Amino acid sequence: MASKDTTAKISKMTFEDALSELEDIIRNLESGETNLDGAIAAYERGTALKRHCDDKLRDAQEKVSRIKLDDAGRAAKAVPEAINEKQS
Template sequence: MTDLPADIAQMSFEDALAELERIVRQLEEGKAKLDDAIRHYERGTLLKRHCELKLREAQAKIDRITVAADGTVGAEPARLD
């Protein structure tokens, strides 16, 4: 993975997303001190990047099975966007 901290790089998509959601809620409440809010924002940015990487990896693994007019079976990358 890219320059992600080891603790984030080892997280599952679901764990990273759950932590990201907690951080967003904390930031939306606006009760944190400025330094804490900045630290939370920076970690949230890293978690978001990790989630995006995990989704791209999953998309790359999913192929769409195709059947040509002559009956031959093949696969092409899925387009999920």
């Protein structure tokens, strides 16, 4: 399980940085050149990075879903979060 310090550092990462590190971890694990302890530590960090990426994507999806489009398909306005939360 990732430590609180590691989780806190990951939570400050951008989506792109977290995804890039996750891809590096996957490549490293797939190469088979990591010892067992290193592989377990990498897997734990990768799991935390994946969770962070999932959270970032979900947040982005929610923001996009609040954007209202006009008849021409252009962004007209965003729905205030308080109204959106009441509809949920």
